[in-house]
Amino acid sequence: MSDIIQLLPDSVANQIAAGEVIQRPASIIKELVENAVDAGSSEVKIIVKDAGRTLVQIIDNGCGMSETDARMAFERHATSKIREANDLFAIRTMGFRGEALASIAAVAQVELKTRPHEHELGTSIVISGSKVESQEPITCSPGSNFMVKNLFFNVPARRRFLKKNATEMRHIVNEFQRIALANPDVAFSLTHNDQLLFNLTKGKLLQRINDVMGKQSSAQMIPVETETALINIHGFIGKPQIARKTMGDQFFFVNNRFMKSPYLHKAVMVAYENLVPAEHCPPYFLFFDTDPSLIDVNIHPTKTEIKFEDERTIWKIVSAAVRESLGKFNMVPSIDFDQTDEISIPTFRKDDPVTIPSVSINPDFNPFEEEKTRHPSTPRSAPVSSNWESLYEGFESPEDQNWSDDETETLILPSRGDSEEEIEQQTISSKLSTEKNETGTLYFQIKNKYIITSVKSGIMIIDQRRAHERILFEDFLKNIQAGASVSQQSLFPEEITFNEEDAILLRDIHSDLRIFGFELQEKGKRTFAITGQPSFIRNINAPALIDAILHAFKSGEVDPENELKEQLATIMAQNACMRPGEFLTQPEMAELINKLFLCSAPNFTPGGKTVFSIIDNEELEKRFR
Numbered sequence: 001m002s003d004i005i006q007l008l009p010d011s012v013a014n015q016i017a018a019g020e021v022i023q024r025p026a027s028i029i030k031e032l033v034e035n036a037v038d039a040g041s042s043e044v045k046i047i048v049k050d051a052g053r054t055l056v057q058i059i060d061n062g063c064g065m066s067e068t069d070a071r072m073a074f075e076r077h078a079t080s081k082i083r084e085a086n087d088l089f090a091i092r093t094m095g096f097r098g099e100a101l102a103s104i105a106a107v108a109q110v111e112l113k114t115r116p117h118e119h120e121l122g123t124s125i126v127i128s129g130s131k132v133e134s135q136e137p138i139t140c141s142p143g144s145n146f147m148v149k150n151l152f153f154n155v156p157a158r159r160r161f162l163k164k165n166a167t168e169m170r171h172i173v174n175e176f177q178r179i180a181l182a183n184p185d186v187a188f189s190l191t192h193n194d195q196l197l198f199n200l201t202k203g204k205l206l207q208r209i210n211d212v213m214g215k216q217s218s219a220q221m222i223p224v225e226t227e228t229a230l231i232n233i234h235g236f237i238g239k240p241q242i243a244r245k246t247m248g249d250q251f252f253f254v255n256n257r258f259m260k261s262p263y264l265h266k267a268v269m270v271a272y273e274n275l276v277p278a279e280h281c282p283p284y285f286l287f288f289d290t291d292p293s294l295i296d297v298n299i300h301p302t303k304t305e306i307k308f309e310d311e312r313t314i315w316k317i318v319s320a321a322v323r324e325s326l327g328k329f330n331m332v333p334s335i336d337f338d339q340t341d342e343i344s345i346p347t348f349r350k351d352d353p354v355t356i357p358s359v360s361i362n363p364d365f366n367p368f369e370e371e372k373t374r375h376p377s378t379p380r381s382a383p384v385s386s387n388w389e390s391l392y393e394g395f396e397s398p399e400d401q402n403w404s405d406d407e408t409e410t411l412i413l414p415s416r417g418d419s420e421e422e423i424e425q426q427t428i429s430s431k432l433s434t435e436k437n438e439t440g441t442l443y444f445q446i447k448n449k450y451i452i453t454s455v456k457s458g459i460m461i462i463d464q465r466r467a468h469e470r471i472l473f474e475d476f477l478k479n480i481q482a483g484a485s486v487s488q489q490s491l492f493p494e495e496i497t498f499n500e501e502d503a504i505l506l507r508d509i510h511s512d513l514r515i516f517g518f519e520l521q522e523k524g525k526r527t528f529a530i531t532g533q534p535s536f537i538r539n540i541n542a543p544a545l546i547d548a549i550l551h552a553f554k555s556g557e558v559d560p561e562n563e564l565k566e567q568l569a570t571i572m573a574q575n576a577c578m579r580p581g582e583f584l585t586q587p588e589m590a591e592l593i594n595k596l597f598l599c600s601a602p603n604f605t606p607g608g609k610t611v612f613s614i615i616d617n618e619e620l621e622k623r624f625r
Helices: 009-019 025-038 067-072 085-090 098-107 156-160 163-184 205-213 262-271 311-328 371-374 388-392 403-407 421-434 464-482 500-508 510-515 542-555 564-576 586-596 617-625
Strands: 045-050 055-060 107-113 122-128 133-140 143-149 187-192 193-200 221-227 232-238 250-254 257-258 284-289 444-446 450-455 458-463 487-497 521-523 525-535 611-617
Touching: 009 098, 025 045, 025 055, 025 098, 025 143, 045 133, 045 163, 055 284, 067 122, 067 133, 085 250, 098 107, 156 421, 163 187, 163 193, 163 250, 163 257, 163 500, 193 205, 205 232, 205 284, 221 311, 232 311, 262 311, 311 421, 421 450, 450 464, 458 464, 458 617, 464 564, 464 586, 487 521, 487 542, 500 510, 500 542, 510 564, 525 542, 542 564, 611 617
Parallel strands: 045 187, 250 284
Antiparallel strands: 045 055, 055 143, 107 122, 107 143, 122 133, 187 193, 221 232, 232 284, 250 257, 444 450, 450 458, 458 611, 487 525, 521 525
């Protein structure tokens, strides 16, 4: 049998490596900007065209490269960061494997202009698909200038898998934010299609958070500072009141390297337990400083996952540090020990005289004078009339009263364990729920969650919130088919400020939101005013609804390539339907049920959950045999 195993050509090996390292234009931003930071740059400029498809340009004022280094940098596993295997356990730089430039040059057309500060001439190299086309000395500014053009020009299948420009631009902004937050001592700028998106000057961390995430961020941040023998933690966490359903403002950095960690995210959320609503998450920017030998950063191609030697202890430290900061700044309910009113606690000493307790007695007390005992300050009430039989005139005997079946059904016998408040609520709900509507049908509301009514086949139990969700979903679909929705204009438009990633996404889906009745107007940089909202939804919380839609897009619940409008209708119906535990009157219950059974599919919610269930007559009879 002949030998069949052979070494791959470098060009093919580089393309395979590029599949792991370079997934989209944002990957180029990450790799090249991290290299610029490692080169000691104090200023980095990023220029992007067509969301990185046409051009990604990175300009820095770092140390630059010599002619030999510039050529060697494009070879696989050529690096200045490590020399031997032990160096992997003492890594302080962002890049170290020497795969980035070789992978980029394998799938794009790259031009590099670089010059060290101490040299008068620089070097220009042009590489296309791993093939060096030219190399010559030139005059250029000190530092490095990378131009990456026509990404995936030689891999059409990979290029077709790129998303639309708005989606790719969101990924670029996301990577930019991670690097900018980790390096507040470096000035960054990001320009897309000749539009300046970010211009970040050098400063402190809190100022960088404010510049990247929005103007309101710094005022709503709480500092975190903890030092232990294992790890030091510093940074900022958001106050509970600014927690949002949309993820994206949560950042972990280990030795200034961005890290994803669902495990440590849980540690932060445990510290916020009972302080934020369910499924909401506050922003946080936490920086960990630890010995590089206690972590492993070489477990993922993009280096966004880090393995800790003692992850369980880190979990406890993170949770305790966040909880401590929340307590320091009165974010957690606590007892006020600084109250001015003194509390006197009586004490008994051995030599204190003992006195017999005195009891005051009213010799004129008459327990039969009820009015006097209740209101001692008022004059004695008039004597009871001797003609006491007249008090009962006008009352009918029990035999003369008409007790209808409906009235007997309203009787509620409270259980022994019910509190007075629960008994009163049950009585009020029963009284209001048993008033017949115009059609004569009687509805009962149980626990402000379910509606019960009788049907020919038995008893129907309806989940009122799911019923409302189904109704809104079909209303939204009708608006889509009509091509427009009735929008109620706001007299005082509410303004919301987003980070750049959310702002890009909102601009992309603006036309779709208009179909549902939302009118948004961009007021300033990343600030939108809600000038109109759907008119057929009562008590709508428009900012929360828009936030839920953005969360659905970012979490993957909505696929922009597949039935976008129907998916948007589902998300909006889920978040715009009535709140849990809402009390309904008889007319409201009747209207809800009538609208439900006018729907094309009343049995299930858009997500496939059961809306109502029927207990048939046979089942009822079995229960009482």
